[in-house]
Amino acid sequence: MSYSFIQPKIKPLLSIFTKIWLWAMLILTLLFIIGAMLLSVKIYLINSNSIELQEKYNETFQAIKNIEDKTKTTLIKRDMTLDIYNKNLILNQSLMNLFNLVPDGVTLTSIYLEDGSLKIKGITPTKDHFKLLFEAPLKSIFAISNTTFYQLPNGWYNFVSINKIDIAQMESLSDENR
Template identity: 75%
Template sequence: MSYSFIKPKIKPLFSIFTKIWLWAMIILSILSIFWAIFLGVKIYIVNSNSQDLQAQYDEKLKAIDSIKEQTKITLIKRDMTLDIYNKNAILNKSLMNLFNLVPDGVTLNSVYLDNELLKIKGVTPTKDHFKLLFEAPLKSIFAVSNTTFYQLPNGWYNFVSINKIDATQMENLTDEN
């Protein structure tokens, strides 16, 4: 026996409105999960790229420091080379001046030049010839000038002239050049 004129319909568990909201929430949740995964992957990629870039930066910084050190060393070597070149130029000029002082008839066998010492060995026809033409200019240049003569069998003289300059004269000479 039935008390109703219509046949009963089964009532759904969820209404259409609830089903729409349920599907929207499921889709939104899935999209949020994919978005979170995408962001996580993107952050991982950025971090790994950042680490690679930091490693490259560190390598470049080390290379720059190495080049700076090499530049310093090169500058020091250049300065040393220029100093040697200048000293050689002064020495060359001094030697040319010395050789210009040597009179005719005097033959030089050896010349030893140190910072404060000039040692000359050679042959001269007479002591007076040497003293007048060569020893006088040497005494005007050097603070101490000593010459020793040894007579040869042919009548000529071997000589050894040791000439010393003091430190103040050396400073004055280098200042003038």
């Protein structure tokens, strides 16, 4: 006997709403897992790229240090070259001044210039001519000035003049020129 007018239907295990929620949760879970994997791959790529960039940075930094070292060396060489150039200019001016000091009648045969000393050899008509016109300016420039004369058969004199400058005086002159 049956108490119902309709035929019983088999009840599904899961309702339609449960199936929708189940599929939605499954899709969301899969999307979350795929997103996590993509994020981990992206982090790995960023880390490997970061390591490469750090290596490039280190290489660039080392290249900059090398260029700075070369620049320092070049600046030192430039300063040394300028110093030599300035000393040569001063020496050239000093030699021109020395040649301008040589009076008429005095002939120079050789000049030896060393650090702090000047050796001049030449010929003069008389000792007095040399002492008056050439030795006096030399004594005003140099701290020590000694001259030796040798008479030639024609009456003129060979002379050797050795002049030395005081080292302290030379340092003060170089400081004034800077």
